[in-house]
Amino acid sequence: xxxxxxxxxxxxxxxxxxxxxxxxxxxxxxxxxxxxxxxxxxxxxxxxxxxxxxxxxxxxxxxxxxxxxxxxxxxxxxxxxxxxxxxxxxxxxxxxxxxxxxxxxxxxxxxxxxxxxxxxxxxxxxxxxxxxxxxxxxxxxxxxxxxxxxxxxxxxxxxxxxxxxxxxxxxxxxxxxxxxxxxxxxxxxxxxxxxxxxxxxxxxxxxxxxxxxxxxxxxxxxxxxxxxxxxxxxxxxxxxxxxxxxxxxxxxxxxxxxxxxxxxxxxxxxxxxxxxxxxxxxxxxxxxxxxxxxxxxxxxxxxxxxxxxxxxxxxxxxxxxxxxxxxxxxxxxxxxxxxxxxxxxxxxxxxxxxxxxxxxxxxxxxxxxxxxxxxxxxxxxxxxxxxxxxxxxxxxxxxxxxxxxxxxxxxxxxxxxxxxxxxxxxxxxxxxxxxxxxxxxxxxxxxxxxxxxxxxxxxxxxxxxxxxxxxxxxxxxxxxxxxx
Amino acid sequence: xxxxxxxxxxxxxxxxxxxxxxxxxxxxxxxxxxxxxxxxxxxxxxxxxxxxxxxxxxxxxxxxxxxxxxxxxxxxxxxxxxxxxxxxxxxxxxxxxxxxxxxxxxxxxxxxxxxxxxxxxxxxxxxxxxxxxxxxxxxxxxxxxxxxxxxxxxxxxxxxxxxxxxxxxxxxxxxxxxxxxxxxxxxxxxxxxxxxxxxxxxxxxxxxxxxxxxxxxxxxxxxxxxxxxxxxxxxxxxxxxxxxxxxxxxxxxxxxxxxxxxxxxxxxxxxxxxxxxxxxxxxxxxxxxxxxxx
Ligand code: SF4
Ligand code: SF4
Numbered sequence: 001x002x003x004x005x006x007x008x009x010x011x012x013x014x015x016x017x018x019x020x021x022x023x024x025x026x027x028x029x030x031x032x033x034x035x036x037x038x039x040x041x042x043x044x045x046x047x048x049x050x051x052x053x054x055x056x057x058x059x060x061x062x063x064x065x066x067x068x069x070x071x072x073x074x075x076x077x078x079x080x081x082x083x084x085x086x087x088x089x090x091x092x093x094x095x096x097x098x099x100x101x102x103x104x105x106x107x108x109x110x111x112x113x114x115x116x117x118x119x120x121x122x123x124x125x126x127x128x129x130x131x132x133x134x135x136x137x138x139x140x141x142x143x144x145x146x147x148x149x150x151x152x153x154x155x156x157x158x159x160x161x162x163x164x165x166x167x168x169x170x171x172x173x174x175x176x177x178x179x180x181x182x183x184x185x186x187x188x189x190x191x192x193x194x195x196x197x198x199x200x201x202x203x204x205x206x207x208x209x210x211x212x213x214x215x216x217x218x219x220x221x222x223x224x225x226x227x228x229x230x231x232x233x234x235x236x237x238x239x240x241x242x243x244x245x246x247x248x249x250x251x252x253x254x255x256x257x258x259x260x261x262x263x264x265x266x267x268x269x270x271x272x273x274x275x276x277x278x279x280x281x282x283x284x285x286x287x288x289x290x291x292x293x294x295x296x297x298x299x300x301x302x303x304x305x306x307x308x309x310x311x312x313x314x315x316x317x318x319x320x321x322x323x324x325x326x327x328x329x330x331x332x333x334x335x336x337x338x339x340x341x342x343x344x345x346x347x348x349x350x351x352x353x354x355x356x357x358x359x360x361x362x363x364x365x366x367x368x369x370x371x372x373x374x375x376x377x378x379x380x381x382x383x384x385x386x387x388x389x390x391x392x393x394x395x396x397x398x399x400x401x402x403x404x405x406x407x408x409x410x411x412x413x414x415x416x417x418x419x420x421x422x423x424x425x426x427x428x429x430x431x432x433x434x435x436x437x438x439x440x441x442x443x444x445x446x447x448x449x450x451x452x453x454x455x456x457x458x459x460x461x462x463x464x465x466x467x468x469x470x471x472x473x474x475x476x477x478x479x480x481x482x483x484x
Numbered sequence: 485x486x487x488x489x490x491x492x493x494x495x496x497x498x499x500x501x502x503x504x505x506x507x508x509x510x511x512x513x514x515x516x517x518x519x520x521x522x523x524x525x526x527x528x529x530x531x532x533x534x535x536x537x538x539x540x541x542x543x544x545x546x547x548x549x550x551x552x553x554x555x556x557x558x559x560x561x562x563x564x565x566x567x568x569x570x571x572x573x574x575x576x577x578x579x580x581x582x583x584x585x586x587x588x589x590x591x592x593x594x595x596x597x598x599x600x601x602x603x604x605x606x607x608x609x610x611x612x613x614x615x616x617x618x619x620x621x622x623x624x625x626x627x628x629x630x631x632x633x634x635x636x637x638x639x640x641x642x643x644x645x646x647x648x649x650x651x652x653x654x655x656x657x658x659x660x661x662x663x664x665x666x667x668x669x670x671x672x673x674x675x676x677x678x679x680x681x682x683x684x685x686x687x688x689x690x691x692x693x694x695x696x697x698x699x700x701x702x703x704x705x706x707x708x709x710x711x712x713x714x715x716x717x718x719x720x721x722x723x724x725x726x727x728x729x730x731x732x733x734x735x736x737x738x739x740x741x742x743x744x745x746x747x748x749x750x751x752x753x754x755x756x757x758x759x760x761x762x763x764x765x766x767x768x769x770x771x772x773x774x775x776x777x778x
Binding site for chain 2: 378379380381384385386387389392394424425437444445447449
């Protein structure tokens, strides 16, 4: 990329030089198709990730009446998240937070071990850009042909190739936006409703947005997203160290570089034949021989390109390779190359944190109850003195039934021997416990009044709800105000 | 005056604006292109907006502003939205009208609806006097306790809501009036003092048994008609119980003196004309649920 350099040679008095161009235009990059093992891995990762993305919403999962039988679903209507056998209710949003923390930590761990493999292989921006370049190549040919076509005047040949490319891009974009929407609704219903105009407005809206962003980001923005818009390149600089594996040009072996004739020998020169293959295949348009750079997404395509060249000139492969900074420096100095260290303080720290949070979440999910109670205390009035002097506090009990059957439950109070309660709408009278129905798969609210005799000084009481059939229970300790 | 050469920054070779603060000069760099484009776009949008939407204050006699081609008005939009809300509510409101108050309270669905509707009605209409959650204030009864001047049953609360208390233009209103014993010179100051001691004695707080003795016959002749011989009050005419710890206007000696001297006949408006029957039903269920419903 072009860098802005200020001309400091200007002397006062001389006529001013033209304004420096502060608005560097994007240099069009024409990545050449690489062949080799990393390219193969990338095709495979692309196929798998795209397949997962497009297919997952169609996986069915029996969820009982009234709920879409979808394995992975973020259902706004019922405010629930479904992930195979896991069901997340709004009250359990911390699982989502946990998942995000896990994702971040995994990214940290992988980055400190293998550098930016996420960027190079799995990041959606990389995957879709790769797919788009593949389409581009199918219509316009490889690097040289594409450059020629771009510089050629408009012709029928140019027109249909360009138009065809954009149409296929748009179709892919639309497919992508459409698949996104399926994660939020019952997939078959939305897919059917889509064409009859019965899908929810938000579905069209979000599909539209994602169609546009896919087309725009993968089609025209490409590496500029990674370089200018993505915060990750900045963060990863703090995560990798001299022990992390990075795509590295082994200058100890390559320099001094230069073109080479068959007749010449290899003495006194480096292995790099300055063929520029590594630059031509690079999707971000940099020269890895200048050292590690912010723009490099570590896709390893330059490794494939260089290895091919090394085989041709009959030199060992791996002039560009995944390597650590310490290893390259050691070789340059001629000291023994240290072994790659998987176990370092930071990798251990990340791994331990991942194991910790992961097992906490698994434990939480396995012991998850199907019954939950939340108690909200009346704030106004905080308490009421009844005619006899007894103290009454009001509460709203929210009973959450996460099973698909209606249940009968018993609400009782503990911690105040003489306290009695009354539930609005249930047969009148004060008692120590009440039996209430709780609807299937939902939240039921009950308004409860608790009366404590004036002789008893109570600060807190405990509500308990118990399933009559299974004995499952939940309790909640809340304040009791008496004005004292 | 600055010559041309002063106007050029020697380091960058960029023209300056000629402004200098503490030796720091401002470069006259062009604006970023994208920034300029965004600015132009906002200008275009603002013009389109002015043509379509009400935007420009009009000259006197021309209304308040230009109406714009789209003829849109927030007032109308709100009215439409409110209409939709009412229509949605109407369905449930009809169920409320059909059901008895008891049935509403027993039916989980109608109960939850009434509580939600009643709460919002209460907060916007009743909380001004009775406080949020019916916490009450001096002169305004607590609705969350079990002490009722009139009637704390569901239908009793509904009646109070419909007709108010001492609401002069409603014949069915709950009515009663305590005489202004001092102001109208029905009793002397000394007699009122004796009565105060007598009333305080109901809750064991009198400090002069002689005064209590004197007050006894006064109470029997003046007060017992409404408040009963034992001062227990009378629900049918809203006469408060004088023997408990609850005092609507304060239970201190001075408070009670003022009450007997001036009488306190406060008002609650009738809501029949301001709220529809379904709303009043929902309110009754809500108030009944606050904590003291009978
Ligand atoms: S320098 Fe190599 S690894 Fe980095 S982006 Fe370019 S081709 Fe990929
Ligand atoms: S591909 Fe290898 S040999 Fe060719 S220029 Fe790049 S580093 Fe040198």
